[in-house]
Amino acid sequence: MTGASSWDWALFAFSLLAALVATYPAVENRSPVFVAVFLLSRAKRRSLPAQTLVQELKKRIQGHQIVRFTAQGGYIWKNGNRYLSTGKGRWIGVIFSHLQDILGLHGKIS
Amino acid sequence: MVKFPDMQADWIPLFASFATGVILTVFLFRQRWVESLYACWALGGGISLVLYVVWSTQAGDFLWIRLVSLALLLVPFFHLLNMAVTARRVRICVALARYPQGLTEAKLIAALRLESMGAHRIRILQQFGQVRVAGGKVSLIRNEFLWIARCFNRIKKTMGIPEFL
Numbered sequence: 001m002t003g004a005s006s007w008d009w010a011l012f013a014f015s016l017l018a019a020l021v022a023t024y025p026a027v028e029n030r031s032p033v034f035v036a037v038f039l040l041s042r043a044k045r046r047s048l049p050a051q052t053l054v055q056e057l058k059k060r061i062q063g064h065q066i067v068r069f070t071a072q073g074g075y076i077w078k079n080g081n082r083y084l085s086t087g088k089g090r091w092i093g094v095i096f097s098h099l100q101d102i103l104g105l106h107g108k109i110s
Numbered sequence: 111m112v113k114f115p116d117m118q119a120d121w122i123p124l125f126a127s128f129a130t131g132v133i134l135t136v137f138l139f140r141q142r143w144v145e146s147l148y149a150c151w152a153l154g155g156g157i158s159l160v161l162y163v164v165w166s167t168q169a170g171d172f173l174w175i176r177l178v179s180l181a182l183l184l185v186p187f188f189h190l191l192n193m194a195v196t197a198r199r200v201r202i203c204v205a206l207a208r209y210p211q212g213l214t215e216a217k218l219i220a221a222l223r224l225e226s227m228g229a230h231r232i233r234i235l236q237q238f239g240q241v242r243v244a245g246g247k248v249s250l251i252r253n254e255f256l257w258i259a260r261c262f263n264r265i266k267k268t269m270g271i272p273e274f275l
Contacts, residue, residue, distance in 0.1 A: 004175045007121075012175050015182035022189035027262065028271050032231045034259035038275045040241065040250035047249040054228030061198075061227070063219030070199045082212035085203060092200060093207025099194040100204060104140040 032057050123165035124176050128183055131158025135191065146234045147195050148188075155184040198222055 039056055040046055048056075067083070070076050075089035085093055135154030144150055162180055166172040193200050205213060205221035213221070232248055235241040240255045241248050250256070263273045 003171075004173055008173060008175045008179070012179045012182075015179040019182040019185035022186040026189065026192075027265055027269060030272070030274060031259075031262075032227060033234055034255065034262065034274050036228075036231050036235060037240065037250065037255045037259050040248060041256050042275075045249070046251075047247050050229075050232060050243060050246055050248050053232065053248050057228040057231065058224055061224055063222055063224055064215060066198045066222060067202065067215055067218050070202045073199065075199060075203055076206060079212065081214055083202075083206065083215065083218055084212045085206040085210070089203045090207060090210075093203035093205075096194050096200045097204045097207050099190070102136060103191070103194060104142075105195065 030060070032061070035060060120166075120169065120171040123162055123169060123171070124180060127158045127162035127165065128180055130161055131155050131184060132187060134158070135187075139191070139195075145230070145237050147191060149238070151184070151188045151191065155181075155188070158184065 036053060036057060039053060040048060067076075070089075071078065071083070074086055075092065076083045077086055078084075131154045133154075134157055135151050138144060138150040138153055139147055144153075159177065159181060162177060163172065166176070201222055202218050205218060209217075232241065232243065235248075235255070236243060238255065240250065240252045242251050243249075259274060266273050
């Protein structure tokens with residue numbers, strides 16, 4: 001690393017730390033694409049009706065469970081029959097709604 | 111005490127390449143030519159790395175440590191994009207940011223758009239040539255994604271994280 005200055009090492013340390021921090025949730029993530037690949041690999045003749053595959057994927061992601069986990073994480077709270085953002089959830093919502101707009105999603109998420 | 115010298119103009123290739131990679135990834139994803147965010151990022155990031163190598167070599171200040179730093183910086187950038195596009199908790203927070211008066215549980219679940227999730231994942235697999243869809247049936251025809259998924263499962267097992275299946 002001839003010629004590397006202190007700034008180079010500082011940037012390297014920062015980027016390494018940021019990459020490590022970002023990697024754990026990536027490993028923890030339960031990617032539906034990989035789940036679909038596993039389901040297909042274990043099916044007879046590595047084939048499934050599209051409807052069955054969609055249903056199997058849907059079965060593994062329970063909407064009410066996600067809402068409950070989000071509340072447990074302190075991002076939202078329940079007031080009567082409605083859910084509202086906490087301070088932390090509001091910040092995340094505002095920042096990512098701008099990012100979604102930049103990505104051209106406008107609330108249309110797959 | 112570490113002495114930090116003034117930042118020189120020779121940093122321009124690094125930061126300009128990173129910015130180009132970011133802009134290119136966002137542009138590619140917005141165009142929807144490729145369904146997968148990962149593929150858009152791989153293209154944008156790859157071009158960013160090549161750009162840095164070419165630019166800094168021509169300027170005569172190529173450094174391996176900067177190339178590695180650039181590659182590492184692309185990882186959290188992808189994580190941010192991935193959160194914006196797929197993370198379900200983020201979708202709930204975004205839905206509530208758009209409706210600050212609050213939403214019922216049914217509406218929050220609707221905001222998750224779980225209905226379209228399966229079909230979208232099948233389209234991604236199709237674009238990567240991993241599956242063939244014919245006569246309403248989806249068939250796995252290649253193994254690359256399966257190998258990656260198995261590697262992830264092994265890492266998950268080592269780290270004590272629940273596996274994919």
